[in-house]
Amino acid sequence: MRITCPFCGERDRREFYYQGAAVALERPVADAGEEAWDAYVHLRDNPAGVTKDLWYHESGCSSWIVVTRNTVTHEILDCTLACDTKSEVSI
């Protein structure tokens, strides 16, 4: 598996640390209610298909990267900096 770091270019998977689903970028507002916070903290989808994960370029440039990939075909569809993605999400 190869991940294209926005800074370093295409790199081997071994340079990256896998954090999990990219839910941290969609943190609910403080008064969103128990249901929203329960889902944010505990509930994760397990899609057969396209999913978004957070990866950390641990051995490289130390960027957090949002990787859009397909769990069935293992295709990497998109890699963007988490800091750029986060600024687009209304919190």
Add this chain to the structure above:
Amino acid sequence: MAELIARPPCQGLLPLEIGTTTLSETDAGVLTSIMPFKGQEAALSEALIAAHGMAMPAANRTTGRAGIRAIWFGRGQVLLIGPSPHEALAWYAALTDQSDAWAVVRLEGAGAVDVLARLLPIDLRATQFKRGHTARTELMHMMASITRVGDQAFQIMVFRSMATTLVHDLKTAMEGVAARR
């Protein structure tokens, strides 16, 4: 006051000459990480030119020359190697002294690319990785910084605590390449 004796990270391990490659320790001088404040990148680059005669390097690139170099060191981070940083740089960036925290070695010779190909997951051929190019990557699970400093010469940096492992891995790869020639 006790007199302290400076001990280089690779003391007693280097230099090595195996086949057509040599491995030696570099006395890098002062190492300073420079992390520009938000929106201050251009002003910082001007200050670096005024103080040390080189601009801030772009991602995966270096500026300067042997003995005084600025190398890209990760997202939003550049490592100044050689001189003590001019105080004006602190107006535009967070400066952190990294001297003695890194082992700095130089691998040189006809088989240098073949040696590193055994250890690094990136393409270091001269067409892809030219003089002045640098990369943060891993060298046998160690976080490393690799810079091409000559046609057949590379600067390799890892944390000081890993100096012995670095030399061991490079030596093994150098012996492997030499045995196949």
